[in-house]
Amino acid sequence: MRAHGIEVTGDSTPRAPLANQVTLGDVYSGESREHFVFGHGSIIEKAETEILVAGGGMAGSAAFRYFAEAGKRTILVNYDRGSTWRCIGGGRPAFSNPDISDIAMHNLEIFRDDQLHCNIDLKMTRYVNLVHDDATYRSLDASRAWSEAYMIDRKQFTEKISPYWNPNDNTYSHALISENCWQATPGRTIEYVRTVGKQHGGQVMEDCEVLHVERAGDKFRVLVRRHDKHYVEFTCDHFVNAMGWGAEKFTDMLGIDTQLYPVKHQAFITRRLPNLGAGGDSLDMIIDRRHYKGFNAVYGQQFLHTGQIIGCASPDCDANETRQNLKYNSLAFLKVVSEMFAQWIPGLASVGFHAVWAGYYIEPRYIIDPEVGLLTGLRGHGFMLGQYLAKLYVDKYLGKSVPAYMKDLAIGGKGLSENAFQ
Numbered sequence: 001m002r003a004h005g006i007e008v009t010g011d012s013t014p015r016a017p018l019a020n021q022v023t024l025g026d027v028y029s030g031e032s033r034e035h036f037v038f039g040h041g042s043i044i045e046k047a048e049t050e051i052l053v054a055g056g057g058m059a060g061s062a063a064f065r066y067f068a069e070a071g072k073r074t075i076l077v078n079y080d081r082g083s084t085w086r087c088i089g090g091g092r093p094a095f096s097n098p099d100i101s102d103i104a105m106h107n108l109e110i111f112r113d114d115q116l117h118c119n120i121d122l123k124m125t126r127y128v129n130l131v132h133d134d135a136t137y138r139s140l141d142a143s144r145a146w147s148e149a150y151m152i153d154r155k156q157f158t159e160k161i162s163p164y165w166n167p168n169d170n171t172y173s174h175a176l177i178s179e180n181c182w183q184a185t186p187g188r189t190i191e192y193v194r195t196v197g198k199q200h201g202g203q204v205m206e207d208c209e210v211l212h213v214e215r216a217g218d219k220f221r222v223l224v225r226r227h228d229k230h231y232v233e234f235t236c237d238h239f240v241n242a243m244g245w246g247a248e249k250f251t252d253m254l255g256i257d258t259q260l261y262p263v264k265h266q267a268f269i270t271r272r273l274p275n276l277g278a279g280g281d282s283l284d285m286i287i288d289r290r291h292y293k294g295f296n297a298v299y300g301q302q303f304l305h306t307g308q309i310i311g312c313a314s315p316d317c318d319a320n321e322t323r324q325n326l327k328y329n330s331l332a333f334l335k336v337v338s339e340m341f342a343q344w345i346p347g348l349a350s351v352g353f354h355a356v357w358a359g360y361y362i363e364p365r366y367i368i369d370p371e372v373g374l375l376t377g378l379r380g381h382g383f384m385l386g387q388y389l390a391k392l393y394v395d396k397y398l399g400k401s402v403p404a405y406m407k408d409l410a411i412g413g414k415g416l417s418e419n420a421f422q
């Protein structure tokens, strides 16, 4: 062709291939629903129960307990390990929203009662909020109006926070120390709470996956794949969706729009250490709230029963971490927690990571609403708040009196927001 003066310079029709077989109706059809087809001869067991709680993290396990204690025939179905197993086990009563503080105080009572019956490693601690600028000083100082807390000067850090605190660091001028905080072991807490439910006749189906839910008149039909790979179709009076990161798929099936979304948060735990806190105690929860290197908070505490430091860093921009893959930890995360913890206590620079991992905070609001069967959206607070929120859910379902803020926790409510110190 070149001999004829013709040069091919590009594609004359720069469009996508025209032979795609997919129609718009294949991609979206308002009529079609996912349905399960089973092999010839497969036996689908049928079963009935009053309450089926889907999701056995802190919230679902506690709902299971309270429904069973109320005498309801209750089944808890859990698959995989959600945020509760990935959290850093901290609790605090100090929230700028008095309703959330009320929820937290009731949770502390429940944690104390749990500990009376079973060792969940409950230990009272303090939260140490580091002050790096005037604005932080003012907002932390103002928070003393709604929390039992006191401000200390940098000179007191080695005495009040840790004798190993870096005496040469001048990043922080002060620290606000909040009292009445706590730590506990999530796995032990869940195990105990589930045990109480079982003692009251409840049944736990672990490693069993909820596959489908639909309304069937005034009941629900719930398809579950059991651990042994057999299927059970439950009919239940009430379906509680407490599936945390897995909740959305099932709210979609029931036509409920929650507007919740998962945000990845990363965490680490060190090897065992001697107690590093004030007076020979374990290290309290230390928090730096600077916007720094892509994070807006770095925090961690030492577990008394193992001596390990467990910590976390919250992303500065939730949107960047929404629905991100939990299977990797970023270099930025490893660097920021290493930098901060070694800056606080220089000896930590030589301490090994025992493990690193990630989990989701379900944002932006708690939804505790038996009318639509939702017990989810517990943000970064579900371990410390989950048990009492589940109790409120069950109380409301049973028609008992509940605090006025329950209407804010309903799906149509305004939510309970904590903006000062998330």
Ligand SMILES: Cc1cc2nc3c(=O)[nH]c(=O)nc-3n(C[C@H](O)[C@H](O)[C@H](O)COP(=O)(O)OP(=O)(O)OC[C@H]3O[C@@H](n4cnc5c(N)ncnc54)[C@H](O)[C@@H]3O)c2cc1C
Binding pocket: 054, 055, 056, 057, 058, 059, 060, 061, 077, 078, 079, 080, 081, 082, 083, 084, 085, 086, 087, 088, 089, 090, 091, 208, 209, 210, 211, 242, 243, 244, 245, 246, 247, 265, 266, 267, 312, 358, 359, 360, 361, 362, 375, 376, 377, 378, 379, 380, 381, 382, 383, 384, 385, 386
């Ligand atoms: C790194 C990190 C640190 C945190 N630190 C703290 C802290 O110090 N204090 C605090 O209070 N909170 C903390 N949180 C937040 C807290 O962990 C969560 O708010 C809380 O665990 C949520 O509990 P949940 O029961 O709603 O959800 P989850 O614990 O996620 O439980 C939901 C369960 O449902 C299961 N599930 C999902 N789909 C299905 C299905 N189809 N069938 C059956 N089961 C299913 C999930 O696998 C999971 O086991 C932290 C979170 C992270 C990620």
